[in-house]
Amino acid sequence: MLEIRIQKRLRDFSLDIDLRLPGGMTVLFGRSGMGKSMTLTCVAGLQKPDEGRIVVNGRVLFDSAANINLPPQQRRVGYVTQDYLLFPHLTVAQNVAFGLHRHPHQEQEAIVHEALAWVGLEKLARQRPSELSGGQQQRVALARALVTRPQLLLLDEPFSALDSPTRCRLRQDLLRLQKEQGVPTLFVTHDLAEAMALGDRLAVIADGQLLQLDTPQEVRQQPANVLVAELVGRDALALPTLVTL
Numbered sequence: 001m002l003e004i005r006i007q008k009r010l011r012d013f014s015l016d017i018d019l020r021l022p023g024g025m026t027v028l029f030g031r032s033g034m035g036k037s038m039t040l041t042c043v044a045g046l047q048k049p050d051e052g053r054i055v056v057n058g059r060v061l062f063d064s065a066a067n068i069n070l071p072p073q074q075r076r077v078g079y080v081t082q083d084y085l086l087f088p089h090l091t092v093a094q095n096v097a098f099g100l101h102r103h104p105h106q107e108q109e110a111i112v113h114e115a116l117a118w119v120g121l122e123k124l125a126r127q128r129p130s131e132l133s134g135g136q137q138q139r140v141a142l143a144r145a146l147v148t149r150p151q152l153l154l155l156d157e158p159f160s161a162l163d164s165p166t167r168c169r170l171r172q173d174l175l176r177l178q179k180e181q182g183v184p185t186l187f188v189t190h191d192l193a194e195a196m197a198l199g200d201r202l203a204v205i206a207d208g209q210l211l212q213l214d215t216p217q218e219v220r221q222q223p224a225n226v227l228v229a230e231l232v233g234r235d236a237l238a239l240p241t242l243v244t245l
Helices: 037-045 092-100 103-117 134-146 164-181 193-197 216-221 226-231
Strands: 001-007 015-023 027-029 051-056 059-063 077-081 152-156 185-187 200-208 209-214
Touching: 001 037, 001 209, 015 037, 015 200, 015 209, 015 216, 037 077, 037 152, 037 185, 077 134, 092 103, 092 134, 103 134, 103 164, 134 164, 164 193, 193 216, 193 226, 200 216, 200 226, 209 216, 209 226
Parallel strands: 027 185, 027 200, 077 152, 152 185
Antiparallel strands: 001 015, 001 051, 051 059, 200 209
């Protein structure tokens, strides 16, 4: 179970999100600059909300009232961005093993081998990031996030820099891995097709606010208001019962 109830105020923007999720894949969907990525950075511990509470499987990561704010390395959250952030001087295996320094060397090797098998890169363990394609680099980043057995996986537009065929393949890989690993996942995108293909649930966000949380099919068929209808490609004129924001 995931609870995210946070407020974060900047000079010209305010984030006010209240999400309660049972697990699976939840897609945070909306236009760029609406607060989706900020939500992830707050959950990851890279930004501190002004107030609120973040709980993963009963474990409190942040609670402003109780003065709890765990540092990122203690949150057991895997985080993958569109930039991959691989270390160019390290091999694929060394990149994946980066978060395993507390494990004995032999145990690290076994864990890394298993993780590379998840993403189909066992034969590239000795390669460096510059020798890989964009899709392969993204698989390395995903393996590195999963290898620490996170309680929650955060993916911030991880496929946006890839060509369409590669994106389609990686979407399928991600769905398979998510089902196999059973890690609750928050996936940020402004791509409607991607959101519809991946999400067990769709959280539609605009101007730092949650507009609707439902299955992708329900959001598409029964948008909560005119703005949601516009975002998911429905004709607002055909939806006279909707209330304008």
